[in-house]
Every structure is written in structure tokens, then in C-alpha cells.
Amino acid sequence: MLEVRDLTKRFGGQTVVDHVTFSVRPGEIAGYLGPNGSGKSTTVKMMTGLLHPSQGHVLLDGRNIRDDSARFKQRLGYVPEEPNLYGYLTGLEYLQLAGGLRGLPEDRVTQKANELLELLSLRDARWVPISAYSKGMKQRVLIAAALLHDPDVLIFDEAHSGLDIANSLLFRHLLRTLAARGKMILYISHILELVEKVCEHIVVIYRGRIVADDSVSRLRDLMHLPNLEEIFTQLVEQQDMESRAQEIASVIAR
Amino acid sequence: MKQVSPLRLLFKLFQGRFFESDDVSPGGGFQTNINQMLGFLVTSGFVVSYLSIPVVSSIVNRHRGADLNWILRGLQLFSPTYTFAVIGFAAFFEWDMLFPNRRDFLVLAPFPIRVRDLLAAQLAALAKFLGLLIAAVNLFPIVFTVLMSFSALYRGRGLRLVLAEIAATMGVSAFAFIGVAALQGVLLNVTSPRLFRRISPYVQMCGMSLMILSLLTYPIYSLLLRPAAVRHHLWLWLFPPVWFTGLYDLFFPNAHGLFASLGAYSLKMLAAATALFALTWSIGFRRHYRRTLEAEDSRPRAHSGRTPAFLARSPEERAIFQFSGKTLARSRKHQLFLATYLSVGISLALNFGTAVRAGKLLISDDGARAVPFLVAFFAISGFRAVFQFPAELPANWLFRITESRWAEIARRVTRKRVLISGLAPVLLLLAPAEFAVWGGWRVPLHVAFQLAAGALLIEVIFWTFDKVPFTCSYFPGRTNLSILFALYFYGFSYYSFNLADLEAAIEKHFWYGALFFVGAAVLLTLFWRHRREPSSTRFDAYEPAIQTLDLN
Numbered sequence: 001m002l003e004v005r006d007l008t009k010r011f012g013g014q015t016v017v018d019h020v021t022f023s024v025r026p027g028e029i030a031g032y033l034g035p036n037g038s039g040k041s042t043t044v045k046m047m048t049g050l051l052h053p054s055q056g057h058v059l060l061d062g063r064n065i066r067d068d069s070a071r072f073k074q075r076l077g078y079v080p081e082e083p084n085l086y087g088y089l090t091g092l093e094y095l096q097l098a099g100g101l102r103g104l105p106e107d108r109v110t111q112k113a114n115e116l117l118e119l120l121s122l123r124d125a126r127w128v129p130i131s132a133y134s135k136g137m138k139q140r141v142l143i144a145a146a147l148l149h150d151p152d153v154l155i156f157d158e159a160h161s162g163l164d165i166a167n168s169l170l171f172r173h174l175l176r177t178l179a180a181r182g183k184m185i186l187y188i189s190h191i192l193e194l195v196e197k198v199c200e201h202i203v204v205i206y207r208g209r210i211v212a213d214d215s216v217s218r219l220r221d222l223m224h225l226p227n228l229e230e231i232f233t234q235l236v237e238q239q240d241m242e243s244r245a246q247e248i249a250s251v252i253a254r
Numbered sequence: 255m256k257q258v259s260p261l262r263l264l265f266k267l268f269q270g271r272f273f274e275s276d277d278v279s280p281g282g283g284f285q286t287n288i289n290q291m292l293g294f295l296v297t298s299g300f301v302v303s304y305l306s307i308p309v310v311s312s313i314v315n316r317h318r319g320a321d322l323n324w325i326l327r328g329l330q331l332f333s334p335t336y337t338f339a340v341i342g343f344a345a346f347f348e349w350d351m352l353f354p355n356r357r358d359f360l361v362l363a364p365f366p367i368r369v370r371d372l373l374a375a376q377l378a379a380l381a382k383f384l385g386l387l388i389a390a391v392n393l394f395p396i397v398f399t400v401l402m403s404f405s406a407l408y409r410g411r412g413l414r415l416v417l418a419e420i421a422a423t424m425g426v427s428a429f430a431f432i433g434v435a436a437l438q439g440v441l442l443n444v445t446s447p448r449l450f451r452r453i454s455p456y457v458q459m460c461g462m463s464l465m466i467l468s469l470l471t472y473p474i475y476s477l478l479l480r481p482a483a484v485r486h487h488l489w490l491w492l493f494p495p496v497w498f499t500g501l502y503d504l505f506f507p508n509a510h511g512l513f514a515s516l517g518a519y520s521l522k523m524l525a526a527a528t529a530l531f532a533l534t535w536s537i538g539f540r541r542h543y544r545r546t547l548e549a550e551d552s553r554p555r556a557h558s559g560r561t562p563a564f565l566a567r568s569p570e571e572r573a574i575f576q577f578s579g580k581t582l583a584r585s586r587k588h589q590l591f592l593a594t595y596l597s598v599g600i601s602l603a604l605n606f607g608t609a610v611r612a613g614k615l616l617i618s619d620d621g622a623r624a625v626p627f628l629v630a631f632f633a634i635s636g637f638r639a640v641f642q643f644p645a646e647l648p649a650n651w652l653f654r655i656t657e658s659r660w661a662e663i664a665r666r667v668t669r670k671r672v673l674i675s676g677l678a679p680v681l682l683l684l685a686p687a688e689f690a691v692w693g694g695w696r697v698p699l700h701v702a703f704q705l706a707a708g709a710l711l712i713e714v715i716f717w718t719f720d721k722v723p724f725t726c727s728y729f730p731g732r733t734n735l736s737i738l739f740a741l742y743f744y745g746f747s748y749y750s751f752n753l754a755d756l757e758a759a760i761e762k763h764f765w766y767g768a769l770f771f772v773g774a775a776v777l778l779t780l781f782w783r784h785r786r787e788p789s790s791t792r793f794d795a796y797e798p799a800i801q802t803l804d805l806n
Contacts, residue, residue: 050654070657078655084648086577088584090555093576100573101656106560109569127554145652 001025002047002153002184007056009042016042018208019056024201026152029175029185031199033192035236039208040188041081044157047186048078060153072153074102077146079159081188083138087131091122091141094130098145109148116144121167135162143171147178154178157188172198196228206236260367264375269382271351295340295390302336303398314407327513328476330502333395333419334426335495339469340391341384341427345434346461347590349454352380352435353442356546373539380435388427396420411506418505425524426498433494433527434461439534447545448553455586462590463597468495470601474608474615481613483512490516497523565670570660574667578723581645582675588640588724595639599632602746622691624754626684626700630708631746633676638715641668641723650725661720666782668723669712677708699767700757706774707753713781 002024009017017039024030034040045051047058049069058065065072085094092113099109117126120140130138139162146154160171175198179185189195195202196216204212212219212235216228225231306329313325345352354362354376362372399419403412441450441457475482475493482490490496490512500517503509558576566572582588606621606628644650681704688697760767 048655050651073656076655080651082648084646084651086581086646086649086652088645089577089580093555093558093580097573097577098652098656100569100576101653103569105569106572127557129553129555 001059001061002186003057003059003062004043004047005057005059007043007046007058008054009039009046009051010054016208017046017053017205020205020208020210021056022203022210022213024153024184024186026182026184027179028201029179029187029199030201030203031195032186032188032203032205033190033195033232034205038205038236040205041157043205044078044155044186044188048076048155049073074149075152077149077151077154079139079142079146079154079156081157081161083135083142083162085130085138085141088129090127090129091117091133091137092126094141095145095148099148102149104149112148113144116148120144120170136164136167139163140167143174152183154183154185155188156185158190159187160189160191160194192228192232202228204232204235211235261371261375261378264362264367264371265378268354268376268379271379292386292390295387296393298340299391299394303394306332306398310402314405324480327499327502327510328479330422331476331479331495331499332472333399334422334498335469335472336395337388337391337423338426338430338495338498339465341387342430342434342468343462343465344387345431346458346465348383349434349438349458349461352438353542356447359543359546369540369543372543373535377535380431384428384431387431388424391427392420392423395423414505415502418502421505422498422501425501425520426495429494429498429520429524429527432524432531436527436531436534439531439538442538442542443534447542455589458586459589459593463593463600466594466597467601467604468493470598471604473605474610477610478613478615483510484613486512491519494520494523565674566667568663570663571667574664574722575671578641578667578671579675581724582640582671585645585724588643588645591640591643592636595632595636596629599629599636599746602632603628606750617691620754623757624750626681626688626704627707627750627753628746629684630677630680630704631711631749633680634672634708634711634715635742635745637672637676638719641719641721642726643724644726645724653722653725664722665716665720668716668719669782671723672712672716673709677705677712681705681708696761699761703753703757703760703767703770706771706778707749709778710774711749713778 004020004022007017007020008015020039020043022030032040032043042051046053047065049065049072060072060075086097089097092110095113095116096106096109099113100106104112114123114126117123120143122137122140122144125133125137130141133141139159143156143159146156156175160168163171172194175185175187187195187199200215202212202214202216202219203210212231214222219228219231220226223231223234225234310329313329314322317325354372396416396419400416402408403415408415437457441453445453475489478487479496481487497516497520500513500515500520502517503514504517558580561572561575566575582592603625607618607625608621609616609618681701685697685701688700692700756766756770760770
């Protein structure tokens with residue numbers, strides 16, 4: 001089980017993530033939601049070891065990930081929000097690099113990478129430099145790189161961003177299949193409909209603090225609201241969007 | 255309400271691009287970068303002028319008559335050469351910024367902007383950039399000339415000297431810059447956007463290297479100036495700084511016929527370059543604008559072969575080895591930095607490896623021996639420097655997320671990469687020259703000796719290097735240039751000349767050679783087998799409070 005315990009991050013005097021605690025069980029897809037600037041990405045950076053927490057721990061199967069970060073990284077697959085890749089490498093070369101850095105033998109990496117690229121409809125572009133890829137293609141390379149070493153823990157930060165309809169559907173099925181195989185999946189997205197469809201468990205962060213941590217159905221029952229969109233709106237004190245849209249229209253007409 | 259002119263906005267946008275390159279000062283804003291770059295150029299001009307004062311005084315005191323005139327002519331050549339090299343280097347360095355690129359066109363295309371406004375704004379930005387460069391490079395050399403004009407040597411001719419200096423340096427500056435821009439204009443017209451993109455790095459590399467060579471080989475050709483003028487050598491008509499030196503003769507009454515012709519030729523060539531620039535840019539701008547938007551570099555890359563097992567044993571080693579090779583082969587900025595280092599090495603090697611005797615350029619027996627060591631030193635230290643520049647800063651999260659305390663692996667791979675891509679090619683390229691100069695049994699001995707010495711130098715230079723090449727998460731920008739210069743000067747001279755002496759001694763005494771090779775083998779075995787405590791790879795100089803990984 002992946003556990004986030006009392007995780008806190010302070011930058012200077014400002015607390016960006018404030019005593020965040022939640023867990024993701026094997027076979028579970030947990031949705032991690034929050035408005036922009038609420039602390040989602042900072043939490044993820046601490047979970048992936050890219051940022052040291054000011055306080056608190058991340059545990060995998062009861063062990064602090066910092067005690068053996070190399071072992072944790074071998075079990076982690078991560079798709080960042082922005083498709084930052086080495087543009088001068090081709091799709092296949094990037095996957096070979098990612099596999100090699102994770103210690104996978106070259107032949108196995110090449111075989112798996114080719115199969116994944118084929119399944120993700122990137123076979124024809126595998127020798128083309130990534131700089132020429134569209135955003136969706138880059139995203140698929142990142143997904144393949146995150147899955148290449150068959151990790152136990154998967155963190156997807158807006159992973160479907162830029163994907164076309166077919167690949168978005170494929171990704172949704174992939175999430176369910178991976179969860180069925182016992183992977184622990186943390187899924188960050190702003191598309192509430194998608195989250196509602198694939199995630200059994202929702203964690204909502206707002207201004208650095210967890211404001212909800214439960215299943216979607218229980219949240220619906222507890223808050224007497226029909227869907228995740230309304231639950232989210234109520235939890236994070238979103239302003240009346242309709243009146244704000246009216247204001248924008250007025251400003252541009254001036 | 256006052257309306258802002260689109261032309262003015264575009265001018266601001268384009269002028270900023272010359273100084274907001276990450277290669278100049280990462281993270282710096284426009285004002286920081288412009289101040290740093292111009293400050294560097296002004297300081298260089300000051301140092302060059304300051305160092306010239308005792309040289310000129312000593313020459314004036316020691317020589318008389320025709321000898322003095324020719325030496326002064328040689329010194330006069332330095333100012334246009336320095337200006338030509340610096341401005342030309344800057345123009346090639348900013349090659350991508352001279353013409354609006356694909357990103358500019360993509361960003362600006364949706365806006366209601368006329369193509370002629372784009373061209374006018376770019377030309378205005380180029381003019382400002384050129385003006386600032388000329389002022390920064392020539393400020394102190396002109397001040398120095400003004401001071402010189404008060405000396406007894408130029409009594410009654412002081413004003414002519416100052417005017418000639420201004421004409422020569424301004425003329426050669428404009429020629430260097432406009433010449434590079436015209437070259438770009440020609441290439442834009444005769445090549446497709448895709449081909450232009452492919453050949454640009456090579457043009458840039460060759461151009462920057464030629465500029466360094468033209469400056470640093472000055473001691474050689476300044477000595478050849480007099481015999482070349484006597485024999486009317488062709489090279490005088492091929493090297494622009496010499497033409498512009500001829501402008502001095504146009505300002506003084508007792509002109510040298512050949513140099514006066516060269517001075518007139520310089521004005522014709524400046525006019526020709528300007529005309530070519532105007533023609534190619536006016537024809538090519540709209541065409542390139544349209545074609546650039548349609549072009550996309552989706553050319554498949556060649557399949558790379560397997561890395562031999564002896565070069566990289568584990569998957570991690572193989573991954574880093576291949577990554578470093580591909581970055582070297584495909585990253586333009588790294589190639590440019592490496593080419594700059596190599597050009598400095600080759601220029602110094604030409605200076606030390608040759609001698610001018612009786613008006614002829616000959617190979618120096620003593621100096622030629624130091625050439626391979628000198629070039630190898632600059633190649634190896636060049637690799638050390640370029641490895642510290644991140645390839646794509648936001649993408650290095652991959653290394654952080656997979657990092658598993660393989661600093662030692664990275665160190666091993668780095669050494670092998672420098673050996674394979676740095677030292678070996680340098681020695682291979684110099685091998686024909688070795689055959690030509692030394693011939694026979696000496697060549698294999700020399701190559702083996704240079705290889706062993708180079709391998710030891712790699713160990714020394716990379717002793718503290720515990721990073722994966724090209725993944726450092728900051729740009730090296732805190733280097734103390736004066737300390738670095740002193741270290742390089744001491745390093746290359748000590749390494750090159752002492753090892754050249756040792757090589758000569760080994761040729762004569764078998765036991766010296768045996769002792770060296772056994773010692774080198776033992777040391778290299780110890781270095782290569784030495785395993786340090788597994789530690790985390792260094793990505794940062796220090797642990798920052800906020801890691802800017804740009805992940806969101």
C-alpha cells in the first residue's frame with residue numbers, strides 16, 4: 001500500500017502542502033483533485049522523490065521511500081503533467097533510455113518499447129525525433145516510458161492531456177486493467193467526469209489541505225449532491241462561474 | 255488613448271532575442287544579458303588595448319625605418335582582425351536570431367501583421383545589435399589610438415590615424431556582420447527550410463571556428479605580411495582584415511600601392527556584401543516566412559547500433575553512454591561549445607607548431623611535438639565543460655526519477671565517452687600529420703604515448719566529475735574567468751610541453767619508455783578498478799530550496 005502521512009512542504013514561510021494524509025491500496029485508482037495552486041503537484045513531487053518534504057513521510061508497503069529510494073524508484077511509474085522530453089531523441093530512443101536507466105536489459109527494452117509503441121499507435125513515428133511529435137504523441141511516449149518496467153505504483157498527472165478520443169478511451173481502459181492487476185494508481189485530473197468514471201477513491205486538496213478523502217458514492221451520499229462536479233464545487237468554494245463568465249464577456253466588449 | 259505602433263512592439267520583441275539566449279546568461283533578463291555581453295566585450299577591448307601599450311612602446315624604441323613601418327603595419331592589422339573576429343563570432347553565435355525563426359512565425363502568424371513590418375522590425379533590431387557590438391568592441395581600441403595619435407611617431411598626422419582607425423574598425427565590423435547575414439540570406443534562398451535547418455549548425459560551427467582561428471593565428475600571419483606583400487600573395491586578397499588595414503593607406507599621403515588597392519577593395523567588398531544582404535533578404539523574407547510555416551522536421555533518424563559490451567556493461571551504463579553520444583551528435587549548442595574549444599586548441603597548436611623563417615612558414619621541430627598534446631588537452635577540457643551544460647533542462651526529471659545511486663556508473667561512462675569521442679578522434683585525425691612529420695617507427699610510439707597520456711589526463715580532469723553528462727540541473731555560470739584562464743594557461747602549457755619533452759626522451763632511451771608505459775598502465779588500472787562508495791549522482795551544485803523542474 002502507498003501511504004502519504006502528514007506530508008508537509010513549506011517554501012520560506014508559506015505552507016504549500018499542509019499535513020496531507022491519504023493512502024492508495026493495491027488495485028485501487030485514487031483520484032487526486034484540487035484547483036490550480038492547491039498543492040497537488042507539490043504533493044506528487046514529494047511522492048516521486050523529486051522534492052524533499054518539510055515534514056511527514058511517504059510509505060510504500062510500510063517502508064519510508066527515503067530509506068531505499070532506489071528500490072522505490074524501481075517500483076514507480078510517473079507521467080508528469082508537462083511532456084518534457086529530450087526532443088532530439090526519437091520515441092524509441094527515449095524509451096530505450098528510460099528502460100536502460102531502470103536497469104532493464106537492452107534487448108528486452110527494445111522489444112517491449114516496440115510493442116508498446118505499436119499498441120499506442122506510434123510505430124510509424126518511432127524513428128522520428130520527439131520534437132516533431134504532437135502533444136498527444138508525446139503524452140503516449142510518456143505513458144509508455146512509465147509502464148515499461150511494469151511498476152507497482154503509478155502516478156499519472158494529467159496523463160490524458162492532449163490525447164485524442166480513441167487514445168483517451170484506450171487510456172481509461174488501461175487504467176482499469178492495470179488496477180485489476182493490482183497496481184496502485186494515483187490519478188490527477190481536472191476532468192471530473194473522467195475521474196468519476198474511473199476512480200473508486202477521491203482525495204480533494206484545497207489550499208494545501210485535504211478537504212475530502214472517500215469514495216465517490218459515499219461523498220455523494222454524505223453531501224447529498226448528485227455528482228462529483230457539484231461536490232468539488234462545494235468543497236473548494238468555487239465562485240459562481242456563470243456570473244464570472246458574464247463579467248469576462250463585459251470586459252472584452254469594452 | 256495613444257496607440258502603440260506594431261512596428262515598435264516587433265522591434266522590442268526581436269531586439270530582446272539577441273540578448274535573451276540561455277547560452278549567454280541563463281535565466282537573465284534582457285537588461286542583465288545585454289549588460290553582461292557588452293561588459294565582456296568592452297573589458298576585452300580594454301585588456302587588449304592596455305596590453306598593446308608596452309608592446310608598441312618597446313617596438314618604437316627598438317626599431318627604425320622600413321622595419322618599424324612594417325612592424326607598425328603588422329600591429330595595425332591587429333585592430334581590424336580583433337574586431338572582425340569578435341563581430342563575426344557574435345554574428346555566427348546569433349545565427350538563429352538573425353532571421354525570425356519558425357517559432358516567431360508560428361506565434362506571429364495569427365496577428366494582423368504585414369510581412370514588411372516584420373522585415374523592417376528585424377532589420378532595425380539587427381542594426382541596433384550591430385551598433386551596440388561595434389561600440390562595445392571598438393571603444394577602448396579607439397581610445398588607445400587617440401592616445402597614440404599624440405605620440406611623436408604620429409606628429410602632425412594624429413587626426414588621420416584616428417580617422418583611419420575608425421574607418422578600418424567600423425568597416426570591418428560592418429563587413430563581418432553583414433557578410434554573415436548575407437550568407438544566411440543566400441542559404442535561405444537556395445535551400446529548402448529543412449535543408450537550411452540541417453546545414454545551419456555546420457555553417458555556424460565552421461564560422462565560429464574560422465573566427466577564432468583568424469584571431470588566434472594573428473602572430474603567424476602578421477609576420478608573413480611583409481613577404482606576402484613583396485610577393486603579392488593571394489591570401490592578402492582573401493582575408494578581410496588585411497583589406498581593411500589598407501584603409502590606413504588611403505588616409506596617409508605616402509601610401510603603399512598594394513595596401514591602398516586593398517583598402518579600395520575593402521570598400522567594394524563592403525558594398526557588395528551590403529547589396530547581397532539587401533537583395534537576398536528582400537527576396538527571401540516572404541518566401542521563407544511562407545515555407546517555414548509549412549515545414550516540419552520529421553525526418554527519421556538513423557538507427558543506432560548496439561554499444562559494444564566492453565564500453566558499457568550494465569543497462570544503466572549503456573543508457574548513459576548512448577544518451578551522451580546522441581546528445582553530442584544532435585545538440586547544436588554542445589557542438590558549438592566543443593568546436594569553440596577545439597578551435598582555440600588548433601589555433602594555439604598552429605602557433606606553437608609552426609615558425610616563420612626568412613619569410614616562409616615552416617614546421618617547428620620543437621613545437622610540432624607539442625601539437626597533439628595541446629589539441630588533446632583542449633578536446634578533453636572541452637568535453638569537461640560541455641558535459642556540464644544541460645541538454646534540455648526541463649527533461650532531466652527522467653534521470654532524477656530513475657536515479658539509483660549510480661554516480662560511479664556515470665563517472666565510468668563519462669571517461670569512456672571522452673576517450674572514444676574526444677581523445678581517439680583527435681589522435682586519429684592527427685596521425686597523418688604524425689606520419690608526414692616523423693614517419694616510420696616513431697608514429698606508433700607517439701600515438702601510444704599520446705593515448706596513454708590523454709587517458710591519464712582524462713582521469714585528472716574528470717576526477718571530481720560525478721554527474722551524468724548533460725543532465726546538470728543548472729547552467730555553469732559562476733565560474734571565475736580569471737582563475738579559469740590561469741588554470742588553462744598553466745594546464746595546457748605544462749601538459750603539452752613537458753609531455754613533448756618526455757616523448758622526445760622516450761625516443762632516445764628505451765627504459766624511459768618502458769617505465770612510462772608500465773607506470774601509466776598501473777595508474778590507469780588503479781583508476782579504472784577503483785570503486786568509490788555508491789553515492790547519489792549530483793544534479794545540482796547545491797540543494798536549492800525550490801527545484802524548478804517545470805513539471806507544471
